[in-house]
Amino acid sequence: VELPAHTVKSFSEELELLVGDVARMGGVAETLLVDAISGVIRRDTALAEEVIARDERADAAQRTIDRRALEILALRQPVATDLREVIAALKIASDLERIGDLAKNISKRTLVLNRDEPIHLTRGIERMGKMAAGALKHVLDAYIARDVTAALAVWVQDEDLDAHYNSLFRELLTYMMEDPRMISPCAHLLFVAKNIERIGDHCTNIAETVHFLVTGEPVVSQRPKTSVAEE
Amino acid sequence: VELPAHTVKSFSEELELLVGDVARMGGVAETLLVDAISGVIRRDTALAEEVIARDERADAAQRTIDRRALEILALRQPVATDLREVIAALKIASDLERIGDLAKNISKRTLVLNRDEPIHLTRGIERMGKMAAGALKHVLDAYIARDVTAALAVWVQDEDLDAHYNSLFRELLTYMMEDPRMISPCAHLLFVAKNIERIGDHCTNIAETVHFLVTGEPVVSQRPKTSVAEE
Numbered sequence: 262v263e264l265p266a267h268t269v270k271s272f273s274e275e276l277e278l279l280v281g282d283v284a285r286m287g288g289v290a291e292t293l294l295v296d297a298i299s300g301v302i303r304r305d306t307a308l309a310e311e312v313i314a315r316d317e318r319a320d321a322a323q324r325t326i327d328r329r330a331l332e333i334l335a336l337r338q339p340v341a342t343d344l345r346e347v348i349a350a351l352k353i354a355s356d357l358e359r360i361g362d363l364a365k366n367i368s369k370r371t372l373v374l375n376r377d378e379p380i381h382l383t384r385g386i387e388r389m390g391k392m393a394a395g396a397l398k399h400v401l402d403a404y405i406a407r408d409v410t411a412a413l414a415v416w417v418q419d420e421d422l423d424a425h426y427n428s429l430f431r432e433l434l435t436y437m438m439e440d441p442r443m444i445s446p447c448a449h450l451l452f453v454a455k456n457i458e459r460i461g462d463h464c465t466n467i468a469e470t471v472h473f474l475v476t477g478e479p480v481v482s483q484r485p486k487t488s489v490a491e492e
Numbered sequence: 493v494e495l496p497a498h499t500v501k502s503f504s505e506e507l508e509l510l511v512g513d514v515a516r517m518g519g520v521a522e523t524l525l526v527d528a529i530s531g532v533i534r535r536d537t538a539l540a541e542e543v544i545a546r547d548e549r550a551d552a553a554q555r556t557i558d559r560r561a562l563e564i565l566a567l568r569q570p571v572a573t574d575l576r577e578v579i580a581a582l583k584i585a586s587d588l589e590r591i592g593d594l595a596k597n598i599s600k601r602t603l604v605l606n607r608d609e610p611i612h613l614t615r616g617i618e619r620m621g622k623m624a625a626g627a628l629k630h631v632l633d634a635y636i637a638r639d640v641t642a643a644l645a646v647w648v649q650d651e652d653l654d655a656h657y658n659s660l661f662r663e664l665l666t667y668m669m670e671d672p673r674m675i676s677p678c679a680h681l682l683f684v685a686k687n688i689e690r691i692g693d694h695c696t697n698i699a700e701t702v703h704f705l706v707t708g709e710p711v712v713s714q715r716p717k718t719s720v721a722e723e
Contacts, residue, residue, distance in 0.1 A: 324710065331579065338569035348562065351579075355586070434676055441669045448665055448682060455683070479555065 272337050279329050279350050280405075283357075286322035287401040290357040290364070293319060294397060294460060297364035298390030301371045301453055304379060309368035319361030326354040342477075349474040353404065356463040356470075360397065363456040363463075370449040380446050385429040389457045392422050396464040404471050412471035415464055416480070422461040429454045503568050510560050510581050511636075514588075517553035518632040521588040521595070524550060525628060525691060528595035529621030532602045532684055535610060540599035550592030557585040573708075580705040584635065587694040587701075591628065594687040594694075601680040611677050616660040620688045623653050627695040635702050643702035646695055647711070653692040660685045 270278070293312055300309035330347045333339060339347055374380075396415050403411035433447045433454070469480045501509070524543055531540035561578045564570060570578055605611075627646050634642035664678045664685070700711045 327710075331575065334565065334579075335571045335575050338571075340566045340569075344562065344566050348565075348582075351582075430679075434679055437668065437675045437679075438672045441672070444668045444675070445665055448661075448668075448679070451679060451682070452686070455686075479558075 272333075272339075272343070275329075275333055275337065276343060276346055279326065279333065279347065282322065282326045282329060283350050283353050284401065284405055286319060286326065286354060286357050287397070287404070289315075289319050289322055290360045291394065291397055291401070293361050293364035294390075295394050297367040297371070298387070298394065298457075300368055301374070302387050302390070304371070304375050306372060306375050309371040309375070312368040313365050313372075316361045316365040319358055323354045323358040326350055345474050345477060349404075349470050352470045353467050356466045360460050360463050363460050367453050367456050370453050374446055374449055377446055380443065380450075385425065385432060386450065386453055386457070389422060389425050389429065389454060392418075392425065393457045393460045393464070396422070396461055400464045400467045400471065404467065404474075407471070407475050409472050409475045412468040413480075416468040416472075419461045419465045422458060426454055426458040503564075503570075503574070506560075506564055506568065507574060507577055510557065510564065510578065513553065513557045513560060514581050514584050515632065515636055517550060517557065517585060517588050518628070518635070520546075520550050520553055521591045522625065522628055522632070524592050524595035525621075526625050528598040528602070529618070529625065529688075531599055532605070533618050533621070535602070535606050537603060537606050540602035540606070543599040544596050544603075547592045547596040550589055554585045554589040557581055576705050576708060580635075580701050583701045584698050587697045591691050591694050594691050598684050598687050601684050605677055605680055608677055611674065611681075616656065616663060617681065617684055617688070620653060620656050620660065620685060623649075623656065624688045624691045624695070627653070627692055631695045631698045631702065635698065635705075638702070638706050640703050640706045643699040644711075647699040647703075650692045650696045653689060657685055657689040 293316060296308055296315075297312045299305060300312060330351050333347050337343075396418065400412060400415045402408070403415065430451065433451050437444045437447045472478070472480050524547060527539055527546075528543045530536060531543060561582050564578050568574075627649065631643060631646045633639070634646065661682065664682050668675045668678045703709070703711050
């Protein structure tokens with residue numbers, strides 16, 4: 262069938278643009294996360310300030326995706342796979358926006374930490390940061406490739422990040438008990454660690470969305486979570 | 493027009509059922525929050541365990557809302573106000589599910605806190621808990637009444653909750669410095685306070701959704717947020 266003259270873009274082109282927006286927003290969130298982690302590890306105040314300023318780009322990307330998705334729902338009234346495509350874009354954009362916010366919060370705490378003497382306990386933070394950045398990269402690749410197996414691998418691996426968080430929590434508490442001057446910086450590092458752990462949770466949400474997008478079904482089994490790290 | 497014989501429910505009845513589901517899920521989240529706060533204040537282990545078990549109801553409610561919303565989108569292909577109604581239900585259910593998770597996490601930390609000696613610094617937690625429960629009640633009322641003014645009042649008042657969080661953060665750090673035995677329980681209380689602060693953020697998200705639902709426009713102005721409480 263020929264498109265009516267007033268239709269500038271085809272439906273499938275519109276869906277491609279939407280997926281492209283989500284992929285680009287994923288890139289923005291990845292950069293925010295990697296830079297936020299570098300900032301806290303290297304005590305880089307300028308980089309932390311940059312992350313804080315750049316988070317607005319993730320917010321703007323989410324607004325664009327929300328607007329485009331609502332337009333498609335209203336004007337194209339998609340069903341089946343196409344409907345799931347639009348809902349998935351809305352859900353993933355919401356998780357990516359939260360990841361950007363959490364990266365920004367890590368950078369805000371970096372500014373506070375950098376006002377005091379350097380402390381050398383950020384190895385655990387660095388390790389957690391690498392794991393979270395890896396999870397985000399892999400789940401975004403799984404979204405683009407429509408790869409349910411790769412998505413579920415990210416979902417399962419989040420347990421390691423939770424385990425690292427729990428051991429870092431105990432480690433930081435020990436430092437606080439040994440030296441009261443460590444209490445304030447370690448409290449901020451506790452929240453930095455918690456933010457990274459939550460970024461991992463958002464990656465598992467995205468993995469679940471990829472599963473729903475491809476199969477039409479929600480993920481049914483429960484990952485075993487037993488600690489207070491869970492929210 | 494007469495409905496075809498096979499149409500069991502009218503479109504407007506389906507939307508009413510969806511709004512009813514969201515309102516009921518709001519009630520579940522409210523009870524979880526109020527009980528989680530009571531549990532931590534009164535050191536009530538049984539109540540905390542009940543909250544942890546009951547959070548599953550909020551998760552189930554979200555799954556029901558997601559399923560019903562997707563069915564409406566696929567079969568009724570709503571536009572304009574009706575489309576916003578469905579999108580709003582999806583968004584609010586997602587915020588309510590997070591509120592349930594955060595209440596559950598408060599209760600998990602209550603179990604940990606109750607293993608140690610009682611500490612008497614939970615006044616600030618009680619105050620924050622009351623503010624958050626008030627915000628949730630008011631924003632759910634605003635959703636049912638389609639009251640943008642009431643929704644925006646909740647949105648503005650979240651600043652008070654942030655201010656309380658920041659002062660409680662400093663207070664808890666002081667207690668930790670005065671007595672190292674307080675470090676572990678106070679670290680858990682820091683996260684309890686943070687969870688309540690985040691519940692406030694989810695209430696402001698719901699307020700923004702009510703604004704979008706009624707007006708069709710996102711909230712444009714930014715609340716002033718300057719502290720690290722922000723994520």
